[in-house]
Amino acid sequence: MSTTEHDDAGSPGTAPLAVEAQNLRIGFTSPRTREHAEIVHGVSFTLEPGKALGIVGESGSGKSLTARSLVGLVGDGSRVEAEKLAVRGSSVLDLSERQWRSRRGRDIGFVLQDALVSLNPMHTAGRAVEEALKLHTRLPKKTRRARALEQLARVGIPDPEIRYPQYPHELSGGLRQRALIASATVQQPPLLIADEPTTALDATVQKQIIELLKELKEAGTALLVISHDLSAIADLADDILVMHQGEQKEYGPADQVLRSPQHSYTKKLLVARPGRVLREHSTEGATHAPATGTSTVVLSAHAVSKSFDGPRKTVRHAVQEASFALRRGTTLGIVGESGSGKSTLARLVLGLESLDAGEVEFLGEPWGTLSSRQRLPRRPRLGFVQQDPLSSFDPRYTVDEVIAQALTAAGIPRGTHRARTEELLEDVGLSGKFGKRRPARLSGGERQRVAIARALATGPEVIIADEAVSALDVSVQAQILDLLARLQAEKGVAYMFISHDLGVIRHISHEVLVMKDGAIVESGPTEQIFASPGHDYTRLLLEATSTSLDHLDADIRHTVEQPSPLPSPSSLITL
Amino acid sequence: MQRTLLQILRRRLIGAVAVLIGAATLGFFAIHLTPGDPVLLLVGQEGAMSDEAREQVAARYGLDQPLVVQFFAYVLQVLTFNLGSSFRSGLPVSQMISERLAPTLELAFAALILAFLIAFLVAVFTANTRGWRKAIGSITELTAASVPSFWIGILLLIVFSFQLGWFPVFGNEGLRSLVLPAVTLAVPVAALLIQVLRKGLEDALDQPFVLAARTRGAHETYVRIAHGLRHALLPAITLGGTIFGGLIGGSVIVESVFNRDGIGRVLLLAIEGRDIPVVVGVLLFAALAFVVVNTIIDIAYVLIDPRLRVPA
Structure with a gap:
């Protein structure tokens, strides 16, 4: 194929592949030692216009590097080698920086994860969208503005005229992600790469963004989507490539990969999906909540409310008249999207915020209206696990010291x-060897284990976990959820488990509480909520998280017959 | 945004009054607690005058009153913008300050702008680089930070005034006389600003939105200026404000080396001569300058970072 790029793209019949990679290898050379370390070991795939390829793998699998090698932004000291690496029929190996720049944003669009940090907070949405036009064309300002408005409308942003001069912090998560996609597609690039495009978003918004990407695909754009979560892209991808530690584990049509995964790692990813397992488990007839309704209530809230002063003399009702009861040895799942008030409820229960109204009772006595000094004697009985334990550890402490600190605080003799x-x-x-390490040297899952150990140190009756597994890879998520279930069975500890992820909530909870705009819209036993949701909002959430993968569950069960490398999460819940 | 700006102004105005009263109080007592009889200084030579004459002078300047009475009288005066008269020259203090203010402000502004320009260039050119560009950054920063400013001043004078004759040796006539003192004053300031700007720029260049801009085809210089600099600017401006206050007060050395008239020299002579109204006057003025500069910084913050435009 000729090296002059854009000419032959549209010729009928012989439309070139959007991407062709053969034996792609990516590595880094250390500037000091001159040693070369290969991270991606030979990946091969093709992508046609109007199709979508999903690259799936956990963090460190090399999926992002693979994507970035297609825009020449792998990083300093990197080396990209391949038998063939071509975008729209022309090789992109050994391009100069100038040649790369002319392709980025024009031939190839790239959408990064998490628009909150991927859009410059000091630039308006309009300016971000116009940027590619400004860099690649000599269009006058007025035309650029018109094109940007048009593109904002095309990605489904209502009232583009209003959104154009707004800054990222003034936009909702969904609008931000749409604006980011608009900024990558304003030049109508024939290839769009999206790196974790839905990861930081609420479930309902995730669904909308996937729909938008689908529309772009149907309009002829070739899509390369990267995700750590198989279910997130199951509806979108035509082909799926599974990566693990830099190696291509499996590659084929999406249906085939999902229905009859050949590689054990793919199966592991499918099994690890939280939520799926529980359902499988409960259809076998075991009831999930042996303790509900019988054991004593350890923590309860009675019509608690909390509001904050918002901008311009408004009042934001973060939590309105919320009530619940948590029984010994059970888990209460609290689910809701960001801003629903679930974290504020946790902070109220922890006593980190004062109550405006209502009362929290802990171990049968008033708790929420006490002073912090009065709470002190019972404080060790209430544990807390956060989303990102790294920031809650002193980086200078070893793991042993982190836990010893908690023991000291609880007055346990040295x-x-x-x-x-x-x-x-x-x-x-x-x-034991982990005790001498420092938090920065632990993996995400190991850190969360340390955080749980710290929460357990004081012998708590209740542990409050706020998005405790949300930052983890799916297979690690499953391990941590298993661990929590085992500890509950052994020690009878109760969890108040907060998550935006319905799958996780379903996996671990005996009872579920659905929050929206500060109010509890629905509550009840887990299976009842999931089987027959009573509130429209719950139905909306459920609908947003269901994917075509769910229909495959039955098939998967048959394919995973050999003992999986992980202990099955469900086997532990019934302990 | 206008609401936010009005809020800042209102808050600062209240702050300014409090700062001025505080500064006047501190200045007044500091001067009175130091040993030495102001009356003697007023008259000039010790012992050359009768007790009777001494008392007359003291009465005329109110120095015979109890300290507390003097203090309240002074605070009242300050609040009506009357800073009194110099013990030595008899001129109104406000007039002395305003006459000498312009050259000092000129110098401080020129130095600050120059320092920012140097810092911008060095930071944009060397942030996040390796090899020779990084070396240039480190060497510039280290040299500028470690060389004493009077030494730079003398060196500049020797080279550019005595040898080359490009700039006048001293005085404050015209723009040419401003160049060498401004450079002298700017060098150590630039060193600080380079550090802060470069760090800020490096932090900004690590942000995902910079990667996002690169994926749209942005080139290196564009990314640094359009995306990085504005983020790096906030801490640099904060530092710049503090420095500017210091430049006004700290222009003494440079004004001495280059023999320029200015507020620094006024202060120096006043302290030497125990000229209380002038010392306190300059002190008040310096405090006011800090309030004004910090107000400007607050406003600049809001203009630079849209996230701060929400009324608190």
Whole structure:
């Protein structure tokens, strides 16, 4: 094929492949030692116009590097080698920076994850969308503006005239992501790469963004979508490529990969999907909530409310008359989208915010209206696990010290610390050698285990977990959820488990509470909520999270017959 | 946005009054607690005058009153913008300050702008680079930070005034006389600003939105200026404001080296001569300058970062 690029793109019949990669290898050379370390070991795929390829893998699998090699932004000291790496029929190996620049944003659009940080907070949405035009064309300002408005409308942003001069912080998560997509597609690039386009978004918004990407695909754009979550792209991708530690594990039509995965790693990814397993488990007849309704209530809220002063003398009702009861040894799942008030409810229960009205009772006595000094004696009985434990650890402390600090705070004699720490780390599946490490040197899953060990250190009756598994890869998520279930069975601890992820909530909860705009719109036993949601909002949430993958579950069960590399999450819940 | 700006102005106006009263109080007592009899200084030579004459002078300037009475009288005066008269020259303090203010402000502004220009160039050119560009950045920063400013001043004078004769040796006539003192004053300031700007720029260049801009085809210089600089500007402006206050007060050395008239020299002579009204006057003026500069910074913040435009 000729090296003059744009000419032959539209010729009928011989339309070139949008992307062709053969044995793509990416590595980095250290500037000091001159040593070369290969990260991506030989990936091959093709992508046709109007089709979508999903690259799936966990963090560190090399999927993002693979995508970035198509825009020449792998990073300093990188080396990209391949037998063939072509975009729209012309090789992109050994392009100069200038040649790359002329392609980026014009031939190839790239949408990064999380528009909140991928849009410059100091530039308006309009300016971001216009940027590619400004860099690639000599269009006058007025034309650029018109094109940007047009593009904002095309990606489904209502009232583009209003949104154009607004800054990212003035837009909702969904609008921001749409604006980001608009900024990558304003030049109508024939190839669009999206790196985790839905990851930081609420479920209903995720669904909308997937729909938008689908429309772009149907309009003829070739789509390369990257995700750590198979279910997020199952509806979108025509082909799926599974990567693990830089290697291509599986590649084929989406249906085939999902229905009859050949590689054990793909199966592991499919099994690890939270939510799926529980359903499989409950259809076998085991009831999930042996304790509900019988054991004593350890934590309860009675019509608690909290509001904050908003801008311009408005009042934001973060939590309105919320009530619940958490029984010993059970899990109460709280689900809702961002801004629904679920984290504020957790902070109220923890006593980190004062109540405006209502009362929280803990271990049968008033709790929420007490002073922090009065709460002190019962404080060790209430544990807390956060989304990102790294920022809640002092980076200078070793794991042992992090846990010893919690023991000290609970007034446990110093002499017993060493034995107790070892015991706790063993409880959460970390052997003794982890005690000497510092948090920065742990993986995400290991950190979360340490955070759980710390929460357990004081012998709590209740642990409040706020998005405790949301930042983790799916297979690690499953491990942590298993761990929580095992600890509950062993120690009888109750969880108040907050998540935006319905799958996770369904996996772990005995009872579920659905929040929207500060109010509890629905609550009840998990299976009842999921089987027959009573509120429109719950139905909307459920609908948004269901994907074509759900229909495949039955098939998958048959394919995963050999013992999976992971302990099956469901086998532990019934302990 | 206008609401936010009005809020800032209102808050600062209240702050300004409080700062002025505080500064007047501190200045007044600091001067009175230092040893030495102001009456003697007023008259000039010690012992050359009768007790009777001494008392007359003290009475005329109110120095015979109890300290508390003097203090309240002074605060009242300050609040009506009357700073009194110099003990030495008899001229109104406000007139002395305003006459000498222009050269100092000129110098401070010129130095600050120059420092920012140097810092912008060095930071944009060297942030996040390796090899020789990084070396240029480090060397510039280190040299500028470690060389004492009077030494730079003398060096500049020797080279550009005595040898080349490009710039006048001293005085404050015209723009040419401003160049060397401004450079002298700007160099150490630039060193600080380079550090802050470069750090800010490097942080900004690590942000995902910079990667996003690159994926749209942005080239390196564009990314640095359009996306990086504005983020790096906020901390640099904060620092610049503090420095500007310091430049006004700290122009003494440079004004001495280059023999320029200015507020620094007024202050120096006043302290030497224990000229209380002038010292306190300059002090008040410096405090006011800080308030004004910080107000400007607050406004600049809001103009630069749209996220701050929400009324608190």
